[in-house]
């Protein structure tokens with residue numbers, strides 16, 4: 001079988017995360033020691049996928065530099081989405097550089113669950129999770145264990161099964177053709193060309209798409225969810241350099257980058273300190289400190305602190 005190409009749409013502006021996203025794309029915000037994109041690329045690598053197409057836009061240079069420096073072993077291709085026309089449009093832009101099977105993971109989303117059945121299951125698949133109120137998501141209609149319909153952000157959802165933002169297709173050409181149909185029809189939802197509508201086109205053509213349940217997903221679009229993502233990831237991979245443990249009180253789980261200078265601080269639980277940060281006499285709990293951020297005598301709880309501000 002031809003190997004999978006991962007497509008990662010990462011052009012979003014992250015408007016709800018201003019001021020932190022003024023100079024970097026949302027996917028470059030650090031949680032638990034590395035950018036969201038780093039966590040996603042680690043998942044992609046674990047799946048054995050080597051070829052990655054990133055759809056970039058706002059502050060794309062930050063993504064290009066990060067991927068080239070930190071993931072030289074990946075065959076990464078960057079495609080620009082010049083204007084925000086929706087997820088369906090972003091994925092469609094990959095059509096000239098992707099053939100064979102593809103696996104799509106959204107650039108602002110960290111999935112908690114086993115992605116292997118999606119990639120190695122030998123069928124088209126979407127990751128789903130049951131949620132109380134699915135109206136802000138794409139929703140799958142399921143009958144007798146099979147997906148029989150899709151609808152994006154419905155007022156009257158046909159089920160509680162939300163699309164979590166992970167999709168795999170054995171034949172990317174079929175997907176791009178379905179997206180071309182959606183684009184040609186002029187159909188949009190919330191003014192955006194939707195990937196979910198291309199899934200509906202595929203179903204109408206008799207193409208089956210299997211449901212794969214996931215534990216959870218964190219769509220890092222708001223400060224609240226970013227902090228929740230930080231907590232979830234720290235619970236899995238916390239790390240504190242020895243020197244930080246000598247000069248400070250660290251309440252685990254925390255992640256402190258070895259290049260950060262931390263002294264006289266009480267940190268934790270759930271504090272991440274990114275590279276190049278300098279913290280003196282601070283007391284932080286449930287907080288994300290961004291790269292090269294300098295803080296002194298600061299006490300804070302449930303916040304993102306960055307050289308561009310705090311929230």
Ligand code: G1P
Nearest residue numbers: 087137138162163164165196219
């Ligand atoms: C996108 C998809 C939606 C999916 C969601 C998952 O929506 O269009 O179908 O349920 O991601 O997070 P967005 O979050 O971009 O509005």
